[in-house]
Amino acid sequence: MFNLLVPNKEHDEKIIMLLRRHWFIIWLKIFFFGLAGILPVIFYFMELPFFNNINQNNIGHALLILSTSVYYLYIWLFLFVAFVDYYLDVWIVTNKRILNVEQHGLFHRTVSEQRLYRIQDVTSELKGIFSTMFNYGTVHIQTAGEKARFVFKEVPDPHNIAKKVMMMAEQSKKFKWVMENEKL
């Protein structure tokens, strides 16, 4: 799993933190998809005259069956796409690097990495009612690299994650300083 998630694994590199979005995010999407799935059932039990009239007609009856089938198949497909999107968005902190692996839809995936010692600033942010209730938020990591800012989105316990990342960045800088001075 390490090799799959972390490209170009280095000697004695270990995963310290493997982060995904908070569980509330995916459950909220599941809830809304579930609601969309229940709607036809509600309409059926409400016995709306519109549907009764359509069902009497042979075209209407056929269309009703086919459209319901397509509706449920695609709701299920989109729910699964949302889940895969959630599952494949991963933020990894190893003892040497931070990695940002993001899936943007089905055919777009970005992997960014940066050395720990290049981290300059770490900020955590909790915004909104649900974020505060469930303790999830955003961690912004400012680096001295081509990708200047890494963003860990909707991760659980962002304050502690920010503290840990900052601590590891400091340790990495000290270690690098010691190694460079030893060479001199």
Added chain:
Amino acid sequence: MVSLSILYYAYLVLLFLFFIFSFFVLYHLIRFGGLYIGSLVMVAVYIFISVMILSISFNSISKVDWQEPMVINYTLP
């Protein structure tokens, strides 16, 4: 006279698209999520529920006479 089968063929096209997208979703999950128990369980759940929806659908679809010509017989409320 146009038969109901034209609707059925349109449905089959949408079904084909569903299979294509399903293939890509499952491919992404296995390729980037790995062949681990979690990913395999999710693949199994997805296939199981898809098969369930399809079997319920085809159960209803098989009861329709698709060779019947289209007849518009709508009563205004």
